[in-house]
Amino acid sequence: MKITVDLAPVEETLLVPLWARAEEATRSDAVLRDPRAGGIRARLDYDFGPLASAQASQLGCCVRGRLMDSWLCAHLALHPGCTVVDLGCGLDGRFERADDGRTRWIDMDLPAVIDLRRRFFRDTGRRTMLAGSVLDEGWMDAVAEAAAAGPILFVTEGMLPYLQADEVRTLLVRLADRFPGSTLLFDAMSPLVVRHQRHHDAMRHFEASFTWGLDDLADLEAWDPRIQLEETQRFHDLLRRYPQRLPRLVRWFGRVAGAVYPPFKRAYTLNRARLG
Numbered sequence: 001m002k003i004t005v006d007l008a009p010v011e012e013t014l015l016v017p018l019w020a021r022a023e024e025a026t027r028s029d030a031v032l033r034d035p036r037a038g039g040i041r042a043r044l045d046y047d048f049g050p051l052a053s054a055q056a057s058q059l060g061c062c063v064r065g066r067l068m069d070s071w072l073c074a075h076l077a078l079h080p081g082c083t084v085v086d087l088g089c090g091l092d093g094r095f096e097r098a099d100d101g102r103t104r105w106i107d108m109d110l111p112a113v114i115d116l117r118r119r120f121f122r123d124t125g126r127r128t129m130l131a132g133s134v135l136d137e138g139w140m141d142a143v144a145e146a147a148a149a150g151p152i153l154f155v156t157e158g159m160l161p162y163l164q165a166d167e168v169r170t171l172l173v174r175l176a177d178r179f180p181g182s183t184l185l186f187d188a189m190s191p192l193v194v195r196h197q198r199h200h201d202a203m204r205h206f207e208a209s210f211t212w213g214l215d216d217l218a219d220l221e222a223w224d225p226r227i228q229l230e231e232t233q234r235f236h237d238l239l240r241r242y243p244q245r246l247p248r249l250v251r252w253f254g255r256v257a258g259a260v261y262p263p264f265k266r267a268y269t270l271n272r273a274r275l276g
């Protein structure tokens with residue numbers, strides 16, 4: 001029997017990257033292989049039909065996940081056994097893709113999402129699910145209690161754009177306060193994307209809205225000098241590595257928009273930062 005999906009609008013957005021990873025798993029030239037996504041998608045009582053035309057988002061979610069995974073695996077190679085916390089994890093099978101056999105792993109999301117997630121994933125000795133909002137503070141105590149000694153790697157993919165700017169700021173400052181020396185992998189969009197989100201090939205089918213956009217990533221360091229950006233990759237450049245995977249119109253639009261309006265090229269970025 002299929003599982004009913006009863007999620008609030010912002011929670012429902014997790015179905016986009018899940019769908020994207022499930023589609024990707026059917027390709028011989030997959031940019032990301034998630035061993036769980038296809039099986040999970042098949043169990044959900046949900047109409048993914050409207051997403052069929054969202055080819056750019058489908059590739060985009062996988063390109064984003066691939067870079068985050070590669071940063072995360074590089075970090076684990078340098079810090080074997082360190083703790084990883086995936087904030088706004090949705091139904092991602094990142095642990096299955098990146099586990100080094102030693103890491104302590106915490107997947108966190110809102111309670112309804114964790115309830116759904118528990119239908120597919122189990123806690124183990126090294127892996128825990130945590131239900132709550134990143135906007136509360138209590139979860140940080142739970143993380144501090146469960147974490148191995150040493151700096152933590154926080155990864156968040158597709159969640160921060162649904163928060164308000166002051167909420168993102170409070171979250172980052174609290175992370176720097178509570179977990180100095182930790183690393184944060186995150187995505188950030190410019191206000192340009194927020195303004196034009198109803199043209200987004202996937203978001204136009206969803207009720208939730210992006211709310212956080214940042215003109216200049218340097219503003220993060222101005223928020224708090226402990227937020228130190230170590231690497232930024234422009235999504236525009238990452239997608240262009242797979243021209244054959246993008247519809248011709250999207251390719252043409254990306255080229256023209258980037259040429260006539262250079263800020264378009266940094267409209268969405270993936271970032272690695274050190275906190276404190």
Ligand SMILES: C[S@@+](CC[C@H](N)C(=O)[O-])C[C@H]1O[C@@H](n2cnc3c(N)ncnc32)[C@H](O)[C@@H]1O
Pocket residue numbers: 010011012013014015016017018087088089090091092108109110113132133134135156157158159162
């Ligand atoms: C676009 S989905 C991304 C899911 C997952 N990271 C992935 O890539 O498959 C956004 C996720 O952020 C979660 N989220 C949004 N606001 C949150 C909050 N305040 N606290 C925890 N999770 C939140 C949603 O429930 C959802 O699972």
